[in-house]
Amino acid sequence: MDTLAALGHGFLVALTPYNLLWSAIGVTVGTAVGVLPGIGPALTVALLLPVTYGLEPTSAFIMFAGIYYGAMSGGSTTSILLNAPGESGSIVTAIDGHAMARQGRGAQALATAAIGSFIAGTIATAALTFVAPLMVKMALLFGPAEYFALMVLALTTVTAVLGSSLARGLASLFLGLALGLVGIDMQTGQARLAFGVPELLDGIDTVVVAVGLFAVGETLYVASRHRFETEEIYALKGSKWMSREDWARSWKPWLRGTLLGFPIGTLPAGGSEIPTFLSYLVEKRLAKKPEEFGKGAIEAVAGPEAANNASAAGVLAPLLSLGLPTSATAAIMLAAFQQYGLQPGPTLFDNNPELVWGMIASLYIGNVLLLVLNLPLVGFWVKLLLIPRPWLYAGILVFSSLGAYTLNNNVIDLVILWVIGLLGFGMRVLNVPVAPCVVGLILGPLAEQQFRRALAISQGDPSVFLTHPISAALLIIAALLVIGPMVVRYRSNSAAKGAGKDGSASPSGSHPAT
Amino acid sequence: MTTGRSMRAGEAVLGGGLIALGGLIAVETMLTPSVGRAVVGPALFPYLISGGLVLVGLSLLREAFAGAVAHAEGLELDLWAVALVAAGLAVQFLLLDTLGWIPSTTILFAAVSRAFGGRRLMVNLAIGLALATFTFVAFNYGLGLNLPEGSIVERLTSPDAE
Numbered sequence: 001m002d003t004l005a006a007l008g009h010g011f012l013v014a015l016t017p018y019n020l021l022w023s024a025i026g027v028t029v030g031t032a033v034g035v036l037p038g039i040g041p042a043l044t045v046a047l048l049l050p051v052t053y054g055l056e057p058t059s060a061f062i063m064f065a066g067i068y069y070g071a072m073s074g075g076s077t078t079s080i081l082l083n084a085p086g087e088s089g090s091i092v093t094a095i096d097g098h099a100m101a102r103q104g105r106g107a108q109a110l111a112t113a114a115i116g117s118f119i120a121g122t123i124a125t126a127a128l129t130f131v132a133p134l135m136v137k138m139a140l141l142f143g144p145a146e147y148f149a150l151m152v153l154a155l156t157t158v159t160a161v162l163g164s165s166l167a168r169g170l171a172s173l174f175l176g177l178a179l180g181l182v183g184i185d186m187q188t189g190q191a192r193l194a195f196g197v198p199e200l201l202d203g204i205d206t207v208v209v210a211v212g213l214f215a216v217g218e219t220l221y222v223a224s225r226h227r228f229e230t231e232e233i234y235a236l237k238g239s240k241w242m243s244r245e246d247w248a249r250s251w252k253p254w255l256r257g258t259l260l261g262f263p264i265g266t267l268p269a270g271g272s273e274i275p276t277f278l279s280y281l282v283e284k285r286l287a288k289k290p291e292e293f294g295k296g297a298i299e300a301v302a303g304p305e306a307a308n309n310a311s312a313a314g315v316l317a318p319l320l321s322l323g324l325p326t327s328a329t330a331a332i333m334l335a336a337f338q339q340y341g342l343q344p345g346p347t348l349f350d351n352n353p354e355l356v357w358g359m360i361a362s363l364y365i366g367n368v369l370l371l372v373l374n375l376p377l378v379g380f381w382v383k384l385l386l387i388p389r390p391w392l393y394a395g396i397l398v399f400s401s402l403g404a405y406t407l408n409n410n411v412i413d414l415v416i417l418w419v420i421g422l423l424g425f426g427m428r429v430l431n432v433p434v435a436p437c438v439v440g441l442i443l444g445p446l447a448e449q450q451f452r453r454a455l456a457i458s459q460g461d462p463s464v465f466l467t468h469p470i471s472a473a474l475l476i477i478a479a480l481l482v483i484g485p486m487v488v489r490y491r492s493n494s495a496a497k498g499a500g501k502d503g504s505a506s507p508s509g510s511h512p513a514t
Numbered sequence: 515m516t517t518g519r520s521m522r523a524g525e526a527v528l529g530g531g532l533i534a535l536g537g538l539i540a541v542e543t544m545l546t547p548s549v550g551r552a553v554v555g556p557a558l559f560p561y562l563i564s565g566g567l568v569l570v571g572l573s574l575l576r577e578a579f580a581g582a583v584a585h586a587e588g589l590e591l592d593l594w595a596v597a598l599v600a601a602g603l604a605v606q607f608l609l610l611d612t613l614g615w616i617p618s619t620t621i622l623f624a625a626v627s628r629a630f631g632g633r634r635l636m637v638n639l640a641i642g643l644a645l646a647t648f649t650f651v652a653f654n655y656g657l658g659l660n661l662p663e664g665s666i667v668e669r670l671t672s673p674d675a676e
Contacts, residue, residue: 050653050657050659051657053657053658053659054658054659165577167570167573167574167577168574168584170566170570170573171528171570171571171574174532174563174566174567174570175532175535177563177566178535178563178564178567181539181559181560181563187556188555188556190546190556192542192543192546192556192560193539193542193543193560195542216603219626220599220600222630223592223595223596223598223599223629223630224591224592224593224595224596225590225591225592226592226630227595227631228590228592388632390626390627390629390630390631390632390638391627391632391638391641393626393630394623394624394625394626394627394630394632394638394642395645397599397602397603397622397623397626398619398623398642398645398646398649399649401603401606401607401619401622402619402649402661405661406653406659406660409662411607411610414603414606414607414610415607417603418600418603418604418607421603422600425596426524426527426528427528429521429524429584429585429589429591430524430525430528430584431584431585444559444563448559451554452554455554456554460554
């Protein structure tokens with residue numbers, strides 16, 4: 001089979017000692033940075049970008065693959081021992097994982113997370129191997145109209161799914177879209193919103209925005225809150241190994257989590273929030289002792305962690321085959337590709353098979369390395385949690401500014417980083433999610449490009465988006481995702497109001513309770 | 515201590531800011547002379563986005579006055595620490611080109627450490643200096659990147675270059 005031959009080639013590339021070394025470095029550094037509290041996978045990848053600048057693209061992306069998987073697994077350590085999830089996919093893990101740590105079962109929680117991540121990661125990577133080429137075939141049928149519709153769908157779902165209110169999600173998204181306008185228009189060469197600053201003609205870098213929001217904004221927020229919040233680390237004690245019962249209770253959740261995580265990860269609505277929450281609910285429904293959930297049930301760590309890692313592999317399928325990032329981390333990976341002058345999508349598989357398949361093969365290798373790194377060395381990673389907070393956050397900002405400066409060797413990027421950081425602080429205080437901003441910044445210009453191409457081909461006839469069936473279907477789904485929740489909310493509101501009116505008009509004349 | 519009222523004010527500032535940004539984009543786009551004869555010019559998306567910004571801003575303003583805001587019960591914030599971190603970053607980008615990476619990053623490190631309650635200034639400066647020197651050496655000589663050594667240093671080491 002074609003795919004297997006291509007994967008075989010990928011392994012030949014990834015298993016050369018040189019690339020194996022970069023994969024190992026990527027996994028190790030990714031885990032180390034991912035373990036640090038407050039640093040999720042998106043930020044880990046962004047912060048470690050400068051380290052890869054000296055590398056060949058293939059080696060660089062093999063290292064990225066390691067960083068990506070390492071950061072995902074490092075995040076579970078902080079969630080479990082510190083109750084500080086670095087990204088939304090680890091929130092569910094933190095609930096029961098941290099409860100287990102309080103009971104002195106932190107080692108078992110980490111073990112089920114690590115083994116579950118390995119199993120889910122391996123199965124999902126295998127699925128990615130076969131799904132990505134299928135998506136490439138599908139992508140070849142796509143014209144600009146379909147791409148535009150797909151991007152609209154991705155933008156709306158990323159926004160609607162995240163955050164407490166649609167208005168706040170949209171605020172973040174539109175900020176990102178506005179930032180994406182800055183720079184030279186790709187089709188006419190006209191400068192937009194550069195305000196005469198030459199450095200702005202190249203546009204605002206996704207990496208600067210991501211580091212500004214995730215690192216600077218987060219650090220400012222933690223600085224403002226650290227006096228009022230105490231954090232406790234729960235030491236690992238007792239047996240390090242999972243008991244027979246732990247295994248028996250873990251293996252099914254691992255597999256179910258994988259089944260939920262990968263397919264949802266591949267959808268334009270991807271990301272890891274939905275599958276981890278679904279997995280938690282499924283395990284609770286199926287558990288023999290659902291009352292243990294929230295108090296340290298091992299299933300509630302095993303399932304969501306597996307779902308989290310499987311969705312991480314799933315997200316790579318639309319990223320590599322369509323160039324469509326569906327999470328903040330994927331948006332930064334896409335920015336990393338663009339840094340090397342590469343555009344993920346169907347052509348990448350034809351033009352750079354070594355790179356794509358080497359990267360996919362290195363995901364398998366990275367998974368094995370992670371298991372080796374995580375099970376015996378977990379005590380070492382835990383030590384990283386003990387870094388005094390003043391030095392930890394000072395160090396995070398040093399590396400943030402280093403990353404922003406080395407993108408273009410430009411002080412203007414540091415000024416932008418500062419402004420975005422302050423903005424991120426405000427967003428964090430007001431509970432505005434930051435991920436839609438990053439995704440909007442990278443998808444906005446791409447969507448605009450496809451939109452204008454589609455109209456150029458149709459000679460200005462806008463019905464092209466609705467006469468192409470795939471495009472029309474995608475746009476209708478996107479519209480439903482935005483309008484649906486609004487209708488539900490409006491209906492429940494008006495129902496509540498209607499009930500209130502009936503109550504006050506009732507002959508008993510009783511006063512409303514409040 | 516930030517009260518629920520100032521959280522509402524914050525939400526209103528965000529809403530107002532988005533409306534202002536939308537207006538700015540619309541005005542700037544109107545003032546830019548259009549080039550090219552594409553079916554859809556470079557002005558359409560800026561107008562759409564500015565329209566979206568205004569709508570979202572209005573909706574946030576409405577929430578600020580009548581709806582649900584985040585932390586409506588108030589949120590304790592140590593704004594002095596925020597100012598110190600922000601000042602550290604500002605000092606770094608203002609002094610980077612003249613003083614170079616090592617001194618400006620050392621100052622940043624010390625400022626952030628202080629904001630997080632690290633009181634031993636000398637120790638923080640020493641660690642900052644060590645980290646700044648390490649990153650300078652590792653990234654400039656190990657990875658071939660260009661962290662600035664500073665125009666002052668350059669002038670001192672090669673005075674004829676002026």
